[in-house]
Amino acid sequence: MSDTPVDASKRTWLIASTCAGAVGGAAVVVPFVSTFQPSEKAKAAGAAVEVDISTLQPGEKMTVEWRGKPVWIIRRTPEQLETLKKTEGQVADPASDRTAYPTPAYAKNVHRSIKPEVFVGVGICTHLGCSPSDKFQTGPQPSLPDDWQGGFLCPCHGSTFDLAGRVFKNKPAPDNLEVPPHMYLSDTKLLIGEDKKA
């Protein structure tokens, strides 16, 4: 270090210009990070989907794509609806009170659907986004409890859901399967992605 006395005004200007430079540098980061956001094109692609469910038989499931995600439509049999009473005590959030994926008011009931037999849900596990597999067969089988009543098993981390998409207790997934906004256009025509409120 030299013994030259500090030139206070020079130092002030150095500090000021360094700060101004840092602010400018930080500001340049904004446009770069912004490019990571979904593009306008991606935001625009999210229209509601119309589905004809007239050919869906009891006990069958169909999958349609909405916003790039699988949406399941299941016509449950009376026996399958009956199992929801048995699973009531084993699921983590039986009344769908959690708000991470709010269940629409018209589906906040025992069967989590508008029509009791027709379940409409997003087939994406609320844990890490895998699509659970159908396990409609009841009884003991690998990765499932012995008193299995039928439902879904997520292949990634073993979360299980009952036939109303309610997650069982003590599983990695915190929430029930999402019920998307949906409405009936007619008795056999479903609109997924929009409901009457909107």
Add this chain to the structure above:
Amino acid sequence: MAEFKEVSPNASVGEKLLNWVDNRFPASKMYKEHLSEYYAPKNFNFWYFFGSLALLVLVIQIVTGIFLVMHYKPDAALAFGSVEYIMRDVPWGWLIRYMHSTGASAFFIVVYLHMYRGLIYGSYRKPRELVWVFGCAIFLCLMAEAFMGYLLPWGQMSYWGAQVIVNLFSAIPFIGPDLSLLIRGDYVVGDATLNRFFSFHVIAVPLVLLGLVVAHIIALHEVGSNNPDGVEIKGPNAPKDANGHPLDGVPFHPYYSVHDILGVSGFLIVFSAIVFFAPEFGGYFLEYNNFIPADPLKTPPHIAPVWYFTPFYSMLRAITSEMMYALIACVVGGAFLGVKNIKMPAIAKNAVIGAALVVVLLMLSIDAKFWGVVVMGGAVIILFFLPWLDKCEVKSIRYRPDWHKYLYAVFVVNFIVLAYLGVQPPSPVGERVSQVGTLFYFGFFLLMPWWSRLGQTKPVPDRVTFTPH
């Protein structure tokens, strides 16, 4: 500026050229510092091959990667087809692709063995902390490289693997959902995600990786290599010859450069055998489900990450809401023992109790899913702190109490068991075992400041153990 050197007018053209360069660039100086006069301990064993092998695999990955990019198309509609095009239509494309995919697994094998070497011989201890820290950063970069590269073939495992890992970020409270949106660039993993992962995989991360490798080697050559005895060959009391060179050291070139060629030959024999005869390696190096194009509507019935991520994946799966009670008990127990047994001022004790309370409250209020992510990330991050956790008097496993060896053996077995469970479908027994394994993994590191002090160490010799042959 250094002094300008002259060579005699009778010198050969080569000597004149070298002198011309040396006056403008430290070519000879660097050659001496890093090769011909870099003294490495003469007692290196088999474990010391893996550093140079990691460098070799890095070169293989960069070269094959450059050639793959010439034919690959980073577009969700074309990516899968372009990889098949490389495999079937590009002349010798299959070889380049298999070298790259096998190279990825080879990289992790070599790096895990390299890290294990550091672990048992205490190569992370003072003054080599930064060598270890740079190495851990390289390991993190490698994981990022492997993860983003695995999306590029756009198969089912690519797609759903990326879906799961990106969703890990959405478990972070408050900012998580927006963060994962920012990573994907779309509401689901899609074309935007593929394009940015391609950019990161081929340019951004490799640049950082190369910089870290240079830093790793510069730091190593500054402090000198450790050795199986953990004896400092360049320390102030170490025996030296008349020129001040360590008696227990030998110039890296030509001895170790030739020595490493043996390692390279052995490695290439195994590597080629896999590339030519078992490139998928039974579904471990290339998973069978990845030969099915990505389908956003259907997850394959069994998804697991590639083998090198599975120990950490097991730990992620181990964190269920039940496991949270065990973790809360650990936090409470740790705070209690800390306050009871460690001497500290009253204010620090209160701070410890307060911090433990806050952590427990957070653990009760935030989902297990988030803590699973914390545990998985923590399992890698904790490695960075190893130099400051180990309080043993001696560096090398050779002079540690015998029971340390058993503990390290259990650590290795535990890591392999976790890796095995990570490729298996979830099961109740597997879940319990991985929970115990996770507690052991963290216990090994977090309790190291205590257990590493226990037991009677053996006397460390003044010179390295070496028999000329």
